[in-house]
Amino acid sequence: MEIAEVFDLARWYQDQGPKTGRLYQELQTVLQHNASQNQKQPVREPLEKLISALKALPMAELSFQQVAHLDDMGVACFLGVRGAEFVERVVTQSSYDPATSASEIKTATDTVNATVGTFQNLANTLKAAAFKTDNEAEKLDSDTAMARIQFRQDASIRNIAEMKKWSGDWNDIARGIGHLVGETPHDMKVVGASKGSIIVCVTGSMMLISAFAFMSKKVSGIVLDVLRVQNAIEDLRHKRLWNDTIEKSMKDDLKKREGALVDEIIAGLKERAGDGFVQEHDAHLTTAVKKYVDFSKKGGEVDYLQPPEPEFEEDQAMGDHEESQSLLVTELRDLISEIRSIKSESLLLEDMSGEVGDDPQ
Structure with a gap:
């Protein structure tokens, strides 16, 4: 990811993470109580509140790379629809076990909350190192948009022959789609690239x-x-x-x-x-x-x-x-x-x- 995207992800998580963590904590507290006490507390309300909030998280605001980074950090599986499915499965599975459920929800709670601090520290460190929160290179005029082509799995680029092959294919793709709007492959500009699973940024x-x-x-x-x-x-x-x-x-x-x-x-x-x-x-x-x-x-x-x-x-x-x-x-x-x-x-x-x-x- 570009540095600006790291800042954007940190801002997004610092906005969404704390309230998500609080709802996880509310559910975990009830589950922990029920696992250790004879007099049980109702689970439905904190469970439904958390599931509804997870489904409502604006995950579509994040790019594929940002979501993949949250996956690498081990927290993406506790967010959005994936998080809602995880919570529902853990708490309402047929072999309901309060102790096991409380333990799994605690792991999720700790991960969600710890990630808030991780992003806060990261953002502070980047700012102290004079990295800018905005990427000037990606500021586009109002008539232009950006896409990122990710060459991964069997569509990866591992050598020059594969680069030539995929370059030819994408020239044909850009030409065919360009005809729809009266443009050519020359009008689709390459403005950046990343290593690893190669990502080519185009406008x-x-x-x-x-x-x-x-x-x-x-x-x-x-x-x-x-x-x-x-x-x-x-x-x-x-x-x-x-x-x-x-x-x-x-x-x-x-x-x-x-x-x-x-x-x-x-x-x-x-x-x-x-x-x-x-x-x-x-x-x-x-x-x-x-x-x-x-x-x-x-x-x-x-x-x-x-x-x-x-x-x-x-x-x-x-x-x-x-x-x-x-x-x-x-x-x-x-x-x-x-x-x-x-x-x-x-x-x-x-x-x-x-x-x-x-x-x-």
């Missing part, structure tokens, strides 16, 4: 990045469907209800959905472009969508930076350009929120897949 017009985000949302949905089917199959195996016929039927249904995905995305992109799309570019668009789907199926991801909401004077009427720009920004922000919500659900399913895959006792 483009609001219209171009919005078209990419629309495509990302569609592809994220099918990735989520794959995880759902995999988990369902594992769940059936776990319950000893699985057989070859059921698995084949489920996988065949998924293949039909995947097979229709490219056509669905192309139709949606053309509808968005309206009269702006020229039919002679149909082959380029098809190639772009197919290569983007292949990139995603191999584990590659594209995340998007939330553009700031447009600022207009309250007493000033918006012109056609300002009104159009405002609609584009609103659409892009909504698309990014949907993509990140799908990502959160995917992470939850990945969390659950390990549990489902355990051997039954």
Whole structure:
């Protein structure tokens, strides 16, 4: 992550972490009491308050990298929908054991609360070392947006040959999608890159990045469907209800959905472009969508930076350009929120897949 993103994550957590920690603590106190005392206290109210608050956490404000960093710190699994599922499972599981529940919730409480101090100390240290809270390089004009292409898993770049291959594919993707808005790969600027699981930061017009985000949302949905089917199959195996016929039927249904995905995305992109799309570019668009789907199926991801909401004077009427720009920004922000919500659900399913895959006792 960029330093500015570290500051943003620290600010986000210092705002959300303390109140989340307090609700965890309220539940943990009740569970601890019930584990050690004969006279039990009601669990429902603190449980429902915590679950509702966890589900309401604005996780969509965080980038994929920021969420991944919270995962590395061991706290992401206690936040958002993943945290709500964890709490509900621990407290309401059929073999309810107050002592075990209290212990697990205490671990979560301690982790959530300790992370508040970790981020506070980190932010103070970075400021003392003269790091700036804002990244000047990422300040974009109102007509521009930013995306981050992450080459990971089977879509990673480990050598020059793979770099050449993926560069060619992304040139084709940018060309095909660019035709929708009258732009070329030259208009999509590379403004940064990170090592490790290589992340390339690119900028483009609001219209171009919005078209990419629309495509990302569609592809994220099918990735989520794959995880759902995999988990369902594992769940059936776990319950000893699985057989070859059921698995084949489920996988065949998924293949039909995947097979229709490219056509669905192309139709949606053309509808968005309206009269702006020229039919002679149909082959380029098809190639772009197919290569983007292949990139995603191999584990590659594209995340998007939330553009700031447009600022207009309250007493000033918006012109056609300002009104159009405002609609584009609103659409892009909504698309990014949907993509990140799908990502959160995917992470939850990945969390659950390990549990489902355990051997039954």
